[in-house]
Amino acid sequence: xxxxxxxxxxxxxxxxxxxxxxxxxxxxxxxxxxxxxxxxxxxxxxxxxxxxxxxxxxxxxxxxxxxxxxxxxxxxxxxxxxxxxxxxxxxxxxxxxxxxxxxxxxxxxxxxxxxxxxxxxxxxxxxxxxxxxxxxxxxxxxxxxxxxxxxxxxxxxxxxxxxxxxxxxxxxxxxxxxxxxxxxxxxxxxxxxxxxxxxxxxxxxxxxxxxxxxxxxxxxxxxxxxxxxxxxxxxxxxxxxxxxxxxxxxxxxxxxxxxxxxxxxxxxxxxxxxxxxxxxxxxxxxxxxxxxxxxxxxxxxxxxxxxxxxxxxxxxxxxxxxxxxxxxxxxxxxxxxxxxxxxxxxxxxxxxxxxxxxxxxxxxxxxxxxxxxxxxxxxxxxxxxxxxxxxxxxxxxxxxxxxxxxxxxxxxxxxxxxxxxxxxxxxxxxxxxxxxxxxxxxxxxxxxxxxxxxxxxxxxxxxxxxxxxxxxxxxxx
Numbered sequence: 452x453x454x455x456x457x458x459x460x461x462x463x464x465x466x467x468x469x470x471x472x473x474x475x476x477x478x479x480x481x482x483x484x485x486x487x488x489x490x491x492x493x494x495x496x497x498x499x500x501x502x503x504x505x506x507x508x509x510x511x512x513x514x515x516x517x518x519x520x521x522x523x524x525x526x527x528x529x530x531x532x533x534x535x536x537x538x539x540x541x542x543x544x545x546x547x548x549x550x551x552x553x554x555x556x557x558x559x560x561x562x563x564x565x566x567x568x569x570x571x572x573x574x575x576x577x578x579x580x581x582x583x584x585x586x587x588x589x590x591x592x593x594x595x596x597x598x599x600x601x602x603x604x605x606x607x608x609x610x611x612x613x614x615x616x617x618x619x620x621x622x623x624x625x626x627x628x629x630x631x632x633x634x635x636x637x638x639x640x641x642x643x644x645x646x647x648x649x650x651x652x653x654x655x656x657x658x659x660x661x662x663x664x665x666x667x668x669x670x671x672x673x674x675x676x677x678x679x680x681x682x683x684x685x686x687x688x689x690x691x692x693x694x695x696x697x698x699x700x701x702x703x704x705x706x707x708x709x710x711x712x713x714x715x716x717x718x719x720x721x722x723x724x725x726x727x728x729x730x731x732x733x734x735x736x737x738x739x740x741x742x743x744x745x746x747x748x749x750x751x752x753x754x755x756x757x758x759x760x761x762x763x764x765x766x767x768x769x770x771x772x773x774x775x776x777x778x779x780x781x782x783x784x785x786x787x788x789x790x791x792x793x794x795x796x797x798x799x800x801x802x803x804x805x806x807x808x809x810x811x812x813x814x815x816x817x818x819x820x821x822x823x824x825x826x827x828x829x830x831x832x833x834x835x836x837x838x839x840x841x842x843x844x845x846x847x848x849x850x851x852x853x854x855x856x857x858x859x860x861x862x863x864x865x866x867x868x869x870x871x872x873x874x875x876x877x878x879x880x881x882x883x884x885x886x887x888x889x890x891x892x893x894x895x896x897x898x899x900x901x902x903x904x905x906x907x908x909x910x911x912x913x914x915x916x917x918x919x920x921x922x923x924x925x926x927x928x
Contacts, residue, residue: 454478455573458500460488460519461535462507466560470501473562474569483507485519492527496795496831498576499531499569502552504543513543517550524551526832528799529579531572535560594637597630598781601771603869607634610763615641620713622698622758623736625765628815631736632696634765638734639692647691652684655700663705664721673722685718688731698758699739699750710754733758766869768810768817772862775805778814782821783833794824795831804840861896864889868898 457477459470462484471479480495482488484507491497500523504516520532531553536544544555553572556565594608614621615638623631632651639649657665668683685693695701701709712718713733717726735758744750768774779797787794797805810816824837835841863882871877879889892898 455499456480456495456497457569458482458488458491458495458497458502458530460485460500460502460506462503462505462510466503469560469562473566477569485515485522488519489522489526492523492530493831496527497530499533499553499572501533501535501565501569503535504540504547505537513540517547520547520550520552529576531576533565533568533572535565594634594641596633596637598778599771599774600777601766601774602866603766604771604774606870607763607765608637611637612641614638614761614763616643618732619760620732620758621734621760622762623734623765624762625736625738626767626811626813627738628813629765629767630814631738631765632694634763635692635694635696635734635736639694639732642692642732644691644732648688649692649694650684650688651694651696653696655697659702659705662702663708666705667708667718667720669721670723673720677722680720683718683720685712685731686727686729689729690731692732692734695733695735697737697739698735699737699741699744701750703749703751706751706754710751710757713754713757735759766865768813770862770865770869772866775808775810775817776802778817779805779821782818783825786822786825790826792825793831794828794833796833798832798834801833801835801838801840804835804838808840857896860892861898864892864896864898 455477457474458480459467460482461467461470467481467483471481480491480497482491488500488502492500502516502519502523504513505511506515506519509515516534520534523530523532528551532547532551534544534547534552534555535558536547536555537558541557544557547555553575554568556568594611597604597608599605599608611634621638623634625631635651636649639645652665654662664677664681664683666683666685668681668686669677671677671680716729716731718729719726741750741755745752745755768778783794783796786792812819820838820840823839824833828834828837864878867878867881871881875886875889879886882889884892
């Protein structure tokens with residue numbers, strides 16, 4: 452195994468030689484000034500450093516030593532610093548500890564004592580590293596390609612696992628980049644059709660005049676350029692699963708033809724007269740509000756109800772508390788291997804910026820930013836500029852206690868609504884509040900469910916109760 456790195460920050464050449472001799476089990480890195488020490492920390496990231504406080508240009512004082520401690524810990528906050536201080540300088544040693552140093556040892560140094568302190572520091576560093584590794588390890592989920600620790604997302608994974616064994620049509624609703632195709636593939640791979648084809652088509656990415664041919668196929672001579680018979684995506688998925696992504700962009704005339712197929716499982720190629728029976732499970736996905744499109748007359752209601760025997764709503768990344776850093780570390784590890792890099796982690800400002808960003812592109816955006824950062828960064832730590840995010844200082848300003856409480860309250864509200872499948876009575880019970888209080892909280896945080904504002908939901912509920920009460924009175928009369 453590689454020797455652990457031990458940084459020595461000492462301007463006395465004789466002591467430097469003594470330290471090198473005293474720690475044969477370590478890879479000793481020598482520096483005599485703050486600038487040298489900072490450069491070594493950036494390049495080598497040593498777990499432990501032994502540091503003298505009297506460094507040039509202030510060898511008889513402690514100002515340069517304190518400045519070195521602060522700068523080293525700013526760059527590598529996990530490094531354990533052991534301060535070597537002269538007799539009678541205990542107050543300086545205690546101040547060094549208050550600045551973040553791990554421990555101190557008085558000069559003239561007793562080598563055995565110093566070895567014990569360094570061994571303890573190395574063991575603590577290894578233990579903390581292991582704890583961090585375990586904390587950052589992707590949470591186990593029923594779906595291999597989904598990395599999450601969020602309760603709402605884990606519930607989605609469990610729902611998909613249950614639905615995979617059935618043959619019912621499933622509609623996946625979620626913003627772009629939330630993992631709809633990965634979940635559709637899981638519905639196929641975890642079910643009885645796993646050994647048969649999984650065929651995906653993006654209804655919004657193909658021109659309208661070509662989409663019908665892509666879906667249903669065509670016979671030779673059916674139109675100009677149709678020089679041979681072509682089987683469509685529906686037929687290609689025989690015995691397997693057809694994934695219709697961005698179904699909300701399907702042209703209106705094709706909606707009629709798709710509805711007929713969903714009802715009968717029969718297709719006709721363009722230019723053909725033969726009815727072809729197929730056995731296909733259909734999974735659809737969209738980031739559009741289909742109910743709104745139905746109201747506008749651009750999407751057929753009968754097709755919507757035929758497709759969504761079961762609807763699975765996928766939470767956005769900003770609603771999956773804690774998943775941003777979990778995924779960032781997952782992508783860091785993956786891209787380190789892929790591009791043969793050795794990036795160690797994130798600066799404090801980068802971590803703050805990751806947490807503060809709204810992630811409109813969801814997991815796909817995070818993946819792309821992490822790929823660029825790993826490829827382009829010149830340091831051992833990813834900084835906010837590598838991610839091309841808002842200033843880390845601006846993000847860290849969000850540590851305001853009132854803002855933090857509001858964020859936490861919003862996350863808990865969203866988690867309760869997700870766990871209750873947007874059933875307000877259940878969500879209120881989970882939160883331990885009354886339904887009017889829940890409505891007020893949802894209004895304060897601008898949270899809507901199924902496109903309905905919370906106060907409107909409250910009004911609808913009250914109207915329904917009033918109507919029911921009137922009906923009961925009418926019956927008794």
